[in-house]
Structures are given as C-alpha cells and as structure tokens.
Amino acid sequence: MIIDISVPLRQPMPTYPGDAPFALIPVVRIADGAVCNGSRLQIGTHSGTHIDAPWHFNDAGKRIHEIPLARLIGYAYVADLRGYPAITAEALQAANIPPTTTRLLLKTDNSARWAHATEFHPNHVALTPDAAQWLVRHAVDVVGIDYLSVERYGAPKPEVHHILCGAGKIIIEGLNLNGVEAGEYELLCMPLLIEGADGAPARVALRSLR
Numbered sequence: 177m178i179i180d181i182s183v184p185l186r187q188p189m190p191t192y193p194g195d196a197p198f199a200l201i202p203v204v205r206i207a208d209g210a211v212c213n214g215s216r217l218q219i220g221t222h223s224g225t226h227i228d229a230p231w232h233f234n235d236a237g238k239r240i241h242e243i244p245l246a247r248l249i250g251y252a253y254v255a256d257l258r259g260y261p262a263i264t265a266e267a268l269q270a271a272n273i274p275p276t277t278t279r280l281l282l283k284t285d286n287s288a289r290w291a292h293a294t295e296f297h298p299n300h301v302a303l304t305p306d307a308a309q310w311l312v313r314h315a316v317d318v319v320g321i322d323y324l325s326v327e328r329y330g331a332p333k334p335e336v337h338h339i340l341c342g343a344g345k346i347i348i349e350g351l352n353l354n355g356v357e358a359g360e361y362e363l364l365c366m367p368l369l370i371e372g373a374d375g376a377p378a379r380v381a382l383r384s385l386r
C-alpha cells in the first residue's frame with residue numbers, strides 16, 4: 177500500500193511567516209478561448225511538503241542538486257511522538273526507534289492539525305537542540321517532521337537547523353502523518369531538482385512493507 181504523506185499546495189494554506197504564499201496563476205484557459213489550460217506557479221522553496229538542503233543553514237553544505245535520491249528513498253521508521261509538546265532527546269530515546277534507522281519520520285500532534293488548516297500555527301511541535309544532537313549521535317541521515325519547521329517558532333537562535341544542517345543531514349518538513357502508524361516503511365521522497373536551491377518542494381510517500 178502507498179500512503180501519500182504530502183500536503184496539497186493550494187490557496188489558502190499554512191505558510192511559514194515571511195515565505196512567499198503559494199499561488200497557481202492562470203496563464204491561458206480553454207474557457208477563455210485558449211487551446212489549452214496553462215498556469216504559472218508562485219512558490220517558496222519551503223512551501224508545503226519540502227526538503228531542506230544542508231546549504232539552507234550551512235554555507236558549506238550541499239544544495240538540492242547535490243543530494244542523491246538514494247538518500248531519500250529506502251527504509252524509514254515512523255516514530256509516534258504524539259502527546260509531546262516538544263521532541264526532546266528523551267522522547268526520541270523512549271520511542272523504540274530501531275538502532276539501524278537512518279531515515280526517521282516524527283509523527284507529532286502537528287499531523288492532526290493539517291486537515292483544514294489555512295493559517296500558520298506558531299505553537300507547533302518542534303525539536304529541541306538536544307534532540308537534534310541525539311539524531312546526529314545516532315547517525316540518522318534524514319529526519320522528517322509533520323510541520324513547516326523542525327525548529328520551534330520564535331527560537332532565539334536556529335540551533336536545531338544549525339546542528340542538523342551543520343552535520344550535513346537532510347530535513348523533510350511539512351509531512352502529513354495523520355493516520356500513519358508507527359513502524360517500518362519504504363520512504364519515497366522526490367524533491368524537485370532545482371539547481372542551486374536551499375530547499376525544494378517534494379512529493380513524499382510511504383510504502384508499507386507488510
């Protein structure tokens with residue numbers, strides 16, 4: 177079974193404060209006498225479901241076109257961390273994450289908020305810096321979260337991004353893990369191949385292994 181864990185790009189939708197709002201702008205329409213329907217996109221590199229390249233917060237880090245898909249496709253573990261107001265190292269330690277996990281998706285209370293949300297939710301669940309250090313220490317290569325940032329909104333310094341991007345990790349943000357049970361899956365994450373970019377919108381799915 178394939179589970180689509182992407183959020184739809186539409187207007188209105190929650191957008192990180194300061195990012196360009198998504199828009200699908202009509203260019204030609206059959207209804208207006210054109211031979212086809214065609215549109216133009218207005219989109220941020222961090223709109224909806226997307227990945228952060230390490231270069232987003234680390235000027236020596238890799239950009240989108242330098243990340244091989246092999247890092248983004250393959251075995252992944254979904255940890256159920258609902259009920260935690262913040263994801264700490266202690267929470268990760270208690271989540272029964274198999275020690276060989278290199279791709280880890282974190283299901284939090286955020287996932288339940290996506291369905292009808294149109295506005296950015298500033299009190300979203302995010303990682304603490306010690307959780308980011310835990311991920312680096314446990315050799316997790318790709319970490320996904322079910323909201324638009326792994327970082328607490330209003331954090332005085334982007335410490336979580338600095339730790340993860342500084343270690344060359346890939347971050348997937350804006351996942352919708354509503355209805356997805358904890359466990360092992362095949363992750364299929366396909367960011368748009370945008371040369372030189374700090375981030376890219378992605379279609380992300382899980383294939384169940386059973």
Ligand SMILES: [Zn+2]
Nearest residue numbers: 222228349375
């Ligand atoms: Zn991002």
